[in-house]
Amino acid sequence: MLQQAMHDLFPKPNHDEAARQEFVNDFRVHLAAKVFPGNFGAYFGRVLPAFAKTNGREPKDRHEVRKVMTQDPYYQMWSLMQRSSQEMIWDSVIDTVERTLPDLQAKAKTAKGKGTLTLDPAVEIPRYHTGADIHLQPGAYHTDSVPDDIAQGAVYERGTFLYAMGGMGPENDGLGRILHKFFRKEWPNRKIGKVVDMGTTIGLGIVYWAQKEPDGEFHAIDVAAPVLRYGHVRAKALGAAVHFSQQNAEKTNFADNSVDLVISHILLHETSRNAIQNIFNECHRILKPGGLMLHLDLPQAGAQSPLEGFLWEWEVYNNNEHFYGQLRELDVSEVAAKAGFDKAKFKIHQVDSTWADGQTPYSDSNFTFPVYAAEK
């Protein structure tokens, strides 16, 4: 497997932990390349013909496909293995983090570097995080197990690398690269100014932006303290100047008309319908007139065929990505208009998911990321 870049604060696996993590990676590569495609064979070979025979027509949408495909033994077996592989990712990484945490915590305390960290214990963890652990990371983003805990951030960094099978690159920052490349293609001469990254988690995206745009002032917010603590020391280790703070993107403490650019990297699909509206309202409030909002997220249902649509939603039903389902249907232009953005200045760009040398995240080159863009 592709080797991940390991900075000073990285939870370095020992021999058997690394072997276990590499097995999970290779197992998932096998599932994606050799097992997943069989779902098409099962569907077109027997599920669709049986449906057509009973109903005299093909399934009209992904919901009808769901009813029959979830009964197919091939799909069930793939699905079980995919789910198990996801659980194995976290288990294999938690071993390393549990073993190395005292050392990582000590290093975090004395780490030198740029940037700041501001925590606010009064920030409530929203229901869309506490209801279920998103993508099955036990304890999710927000659980503290020891004082000044950075564990969930460390687990996230290695776990998401394995999840993407290295598809985000050695620095795990592919999404930051994709959005930044798009930004500079569309607005080559724009002054970067003050940037806010919403739902930053451990700052994978914003650290890349900060490295590429030395003139910018970079702020990164999240509701969860453990990932912010880790993100802060990780940014220090990588020499990036980022100001991390514990804030809910639905209601931040940035002043009105004070920000040049608001960005997010796959945030919206992990928040509720109400939260998305609140986040857009907040973006509108804090942006300067002429300021820019760019939210990169996962594909919407749109023009996907019933089968494709069903397969894309595997994560919703099997990987605790419950809120992705509603984003797939949402009219985001209406949300933006309601937040106060001029309809003429709102656009959904379909952005190439390739970030380097034909490399895309998620081992699937056949999709684009929607970027919801608006100027105030």
Place this chain on the structure above:
Amino acid sequence: MADAPKKPVKLPRTAKGKKPIYFDSVTDKLLSMVLTLMGELSVTRDRLDTVERLIEKHALFKQDDIETYELTDAVNQIRTERRAAYIARVLKSVQDELESLQQQGESTNTEVKP
């Protein structure tokens, strides 16, 4: 005085949220055990590979010596026994069912009623 040993860190291990059932609860568990075993065997094989490479690096013997290793009758006997025990261990649940079927068979054939 030595420091008291620190309590090991315990992080959450089970994701919060409803777990889907794919076949049935028992089959799902069994299959996930098989996948875990698959992983553990891979881990062991990687460790053995590291050991073999270190042995070669330090010139104790060569990896090729393993490939050309000739089995003596005595070693063959030891391995055969060990392999049979291993197969029986992994397939114990099948053996258990077979045993209980035979027990039932015996009980229906006997004239002694409980």
